[in-house]
Amino acid sequence: MRVLLPALLLAPSLLFAQTPTTPPKAPAGSRSLATSGPQRFDRAFFAWEAGQYVEALQELKAILASPEASAWHGRIAELTGESWQTTELAKDARAPRWSPDGRHLSYEIGAPNARRIRIVRATSGFPVLLDAAGSSPSFAADGQSVAWIAPSANGRALVQWMPLRGGSTAGSAQDNIIRIPLDEPAAVSLTLIGRAPLRIAVIAGAAGDSTATLLLRDAATASGPWQRIGTSGAQPVEIVRSVNGERAIVLLGRRGAFARAIPGFAGLARSDAFAELSAADAALGPPRAGISPVLSHDGRALAWLEGDGTRTQVRALLGSASTGAAPIDVAVSMTPVQGLAIAPDGSRLAWSSMLREDWEILTAPTETSATPVRLTREIQHDILPQFLSPSRLLATIGEARHRRSQLYDVNTGVRTRLFHNNSVRTVAPEYEWVASPDGSRVAIVAERDGDTVTPHRHLFLVDLSATVSRDALVARVDSNLTAERARRVAASRMFAPIATAVRAATASVDVGRIYAHEKALFGFDSKHITQPGNAGAVDYLLNTYKSFGLAAHLQSFKTVAGRELDVANVVAVIPGTTNPELVYVVGAHFDSRAEGPGADDNTSGTAMILESARVLATRPQAATVMFVSFTGEEAGLRGAREFARRMKDSIRVVGALNNDMMGWANDQRMDNTIRYSNPGMRDVQHAAAMQFSGLITYDAFYYKSTDANALYDVWGDIIGGIGSYPILGNPHYHMPHDVLETINHQQLAETSRTTVATIMLLASSPSRLTGLSATGASASWNAAVERGPMRYLVRWGPANDPNKYSATVSTPRATLAGATSGWHVAVKAVNAKGLDGWDWARAIIE
Secondary structure, three states, X not given: OOOOOOHHHOOHXXXXXXXXXXOOOOOOOOOOOOOOHHHHHHHHHHHHHOOOHHHHHHHHHHHHOOOOHHHHHHHHHHHHOOOEEEEEEEOOEEEEEEOOOOOEEEEEEOOHXXXXXXXXXXXXXXXXXXXXXXXXXXEOOOOXXXXXXXXXXXXXXXXXXXXXXXXXXXXXXXXXXXEEEOOOOOEEEEEEEOOOOOEEEEEEOOOOOOOOEEEEEEOOOOOOOOEEEOOOOOEEEEEEEOOOOOOEEEEEEOOOOOOOOOOOHHHHOOOOEEEEEEOOOOEEOOOEEOEEEEEOOOOOEEEEEEEOOOOEEEEEEXXXXXXXXXXXXXXXXXOOEEEEEEOOOOOEEEEEEEOOOOEEEEEEEOOOOOOOEEOOOOOOOEEEEEEEEOOEEEEEEOOOOOEEEEEEEOOOOOEEEOOOOXXXXXXXXXXXXXXXXXXXXXXXXXXXXXXXXXXXXXXXXXXXXXXXXXXXXXXXXXXHHHHHHHHHHHHHHHHHHHHHHHHHHHHOOOHHHHHHHHHHXXXXXXXXXXXXXXXXXXXXXXXXXXXXXXXXXXXXXEEEOOOEEEEEEEEEEEOOOOEEEEEEEEEEEOOOOOOOOOHHHHHHHHHHHHHHHHHHHOOOOOEEEEEEEEOOHHHOOHHHHHHHHHHOOOOEEEEEEEOEOOOEOOOXXXXXXXXXOOHHHHHHHHHHHHHHOOOEEEEEEOOOOOHHHHHHHHHOOOEEOEEEOOOOOOXXXXXXXXXXXXXXXXXXXXXXXXXXXXXXHHHHOOOOOOOOEEEOOEEEOOOOOOOOOEEEEEXXXXXXXXXXXXXXXXXXXXXXXXXXXXXXXXXXXXXXXOOEOOOOEEEEOO
């Protein structure tokens, strides 16, 4: 049996190499005088792994400036970001689709209720051939035409069809649109099938309908009737077509079912079926039990899954039943299976199987009783395989809200990252991956800027035939090195006035105490608001906060979850010494899902703020710090919303940290994500981690669907906090096996140090100023709310250079020399200790 060597077991200098060498290893920070490429890359790799990015980037820069640069180009490119050239095609785009000849690409833009289709020629500049209202575009098999569902007119759906001739421009192409009325009020999907004749297949009915209709007609003319295709009492859910258009399969099942993926055995009910749709005969063949059917590019090979609740069969049909071909049993799995994929030539299959707690990808040739080969061994979920060629597979790692795409060599198992944003700190969640028919390009929908809050997701094209250029790679390394050096300098300057006190506080963080809290909370089992463990956890938290000498109380309220429940947040307060009326909230939900104890989600965050409260209990800060253990997050943010509702008018919150899932580590690195709404707070947390902990921090603009959302709704853009990295990558997330032994307790200690340092800086510094306005050369703002003498830093300039001018003033007003309308102005306060405000107030000059 062929054995695949996992890439992660290779030495770093071999990690991406095709020709092995054996360089000596040197620890990060080594002062070895060796300067060869393998030795330099070895040092850079381990410095990178340790989060020592300045040292790593310096080594990489030296390699790129050496005669050995070309030999190490590929390895440096993948370590620092993308290996191939990537182009941004569109902002706020989704649902990319390739034409079968690879010459055109479609995508959708706009709000869900006002979707528009764009079709571009996949050449230099990507000229737009069509920009029209509609959805569900489908290209003909020869790539010469496209059809889509247009907005309903006069209460009836409308199909539009447009030729795509070689020399078409946007104007001339749209002049040839044929409009075909559909005698139905709505339609949800459209597929062009066959070649001669070319037919339009439509699933009619609105998305929420309990019934659906399969309709078929010739695409050549606007006249003629639609044929209603019977589906034997089942509901058409989706149409799967081979790239060459010669074969089409209709998925039959429950309306709205996600028929292309299987969450587990439950998805393999015997009622799930599919049937072949004949373009020539305008008829649907007999239904076949199974799910997740896939077709090779030429349509000659069909594969699907069958299951009976205890096992899953991977089956294939080489040819068609009408020619006498019989199904073959490729493999049988006793564990859940999902995401079946087939190679373009039909020679190989791939699927995800849950071998233990996480999904792994297996492959097998399309033959009877094949021996599956395990392709992945990542501790996170490996899912959504798709073949780019018989020997090259694309798949993704992670949870739905933060997946990362990877390429695999099917023969060797070597993995290569496909997409990145080429920056060190900001994460880039991905959501859609569509390969061109020849596998040379991949369209990806992602949030390359780390913005998971606004609805905009952007469309990128990765060209696997063009590696990133040397100039682009040098520029990437240089820009990241400059940014990391600046971050270190800013971090040191930011904390300098209180660094000694912060260092003493963070040194007192005790991993043993953290574990004791974790173990006690874990002992209550599920802490969901409907479970007895919730009340037990409340008592434990209240008594623990009080044991630190803090004023602690319950914020009790009633809620309904099947029955009326008495629940409570637990609140503990460290009064401020100078500005007690100003409050920083530090929160984490302590409840868990009903089905499990929630060791990571969120006993980890609860234990972390308990230790932070203990450390700071004897170290009061200038402003008040309020620790809040929220209940009911897993039942809809109930505790955080109740806290925000009740405290909105009774306390003055000037900053908040929300912490959720920070104890799981998927490798040797102790890392977490800063999940922020406020960039100033993000920078404070990076600085705190760099100077006072061993934590490596990344960031994402991220607060939706967490307790931070409830705080944001009331107090606005003043939220930070820490969560997992990779975001939600923990395969135990929301599962019964989210248990204590999956937690890295030292990582929690480092996160606690980061949080303690962050709280001390925030509560000792001026908060963000309010009331900033500027007209012409005059700016004014409200005086800082903190007591004591203040001065103010003022910066202003045009949008491309907003810090062009600066000044320091002692009163809340300034003259902006040379300013003009449309320029930017920013102001922050500096207190008597020399601590800057942790965020700028910003405005546009009128």
